[in-house]
Amino acid sequence: MKLTVVGCGYLGATHAASMAELDHEVLGMDSDMDKVAALNSGKAPFHERDLDEMLARHIASGRLKFTASYTEAAAFADLHFIAVGTPQLPGEHAYDLSHLFSAVRQLAPHLKGPAVVAVKSTVPVGTAPRVRDLLNEFAPAGDAIEVAWNPEFLRESSAIEDTLRPDRLVLGFETEHSWAETVLRQCFEKIIETGTPTIVTDWATAELAKASANAFLATKISFINAIAEVCEASGADVTQLADILGHDVRIGRRGMQPGLGFGGGCLPKDIRGFMARADELGVDQALTILREVDAINNWRRERMIDLAREQLDGNLTGKRITIWGAAFKPNTDDIRDSPALAVAQKLHELGATVTVTDPQAIDNARKTHPELDYIDDPSAAVQNADLLLHLTEWPQFSHIDPHHLAARAGTPRVIDGRGTLNTETWREAGWTVRALGRP
């Protein structure tokens, strides 16, 4: 099939490359010329496992290209995925839908015949009819354009895998047995035929699927982090506790890793956007739980600052603190709402000299946090440090030998904010070890 993907950020670029992998002919469209140039040269403007290789392969094969022209996109195919960003409005909880409506509004005048517009962007429930109305008003083909809702559940760092082998496919349509359903089933045929659960539903349910999934994932993380506080106060070990709970198949261990909490471009904004929409719908009380989820999450960052202060005898001024991790999670260079950087910035404000290291995210972190010091080598970063904080659980950090490191540190003191360091080994190597949620 021929198809386009409008908006080539994390979601769109991954979707475009993955659709080419499924043997479709794909044109990615983005109004950012630099991004288009980078993608056409086979390089994503962000770090995502295997994506560059896949982009380069499909650009070379001719199955994938990128453009900044809506005219070209509209002429290329009759199936258009929309994957533009829907960030949080500055100073508000609600979504900023301006990129979405602008993309639809700019594509519409070029749609002269029947087409399917399938939206992947995360939105508040009730957005699909607004997209349909815009297309009806501005597309020459009018109501021959069908709107489909196809939420995306991909995680950064496993985005391609999640796109090609998703846990489920959700397809939302205005009416049953629509032409849009036939088109999307054809598009995803290779995924559906492997037995992927495929749920065909209405627009509102499809829109809510994404909001509710992220709300649940955030709740699961904040739940175990709330329990972590009780663990700290009572001498219990939250990591073991999470293992014990996780063996109950109704609970499950995955997505319940205790620690510094969630960040990134999705979970924090999506729970806030969900609350804002519930408020508009007059059911805000139904989601007050998410206010707590957000508060617990922010509190973990405060708790880390308190622990650091405690370890440094109540005084952060002039202390040298090394932070392992800048990305919001491992295997990405994304620093949006990064818990690690939030802690780093706060410690800097409180008078500490903060050195940050990260395998991928230093360049991005330096742009937004120039006040911090950066060093590539995690061992060298510990030189003369008064305290080491482990805040993003890159696997390579867990493999560093704490014995060698102890000699380099000013004082061998560490706080594990992600529960993945072998605290026993670190203690044996002479470190004073604290960990969130552990004795």
Ligand code: UDX
């Ligand atoms: C998330 C959802 O998982 C995905 O389905 C959705 O499409 C987009 O939002 P992502 O933001 O890429 O994906 O990362 P995820 O792996 O879910 O982690 C989000 C944050 O939660 C990270 O900061 C991570 O460190 C934290 N987290 C995750 C935990 O603290 N504990 C966990 O058990 C899992």
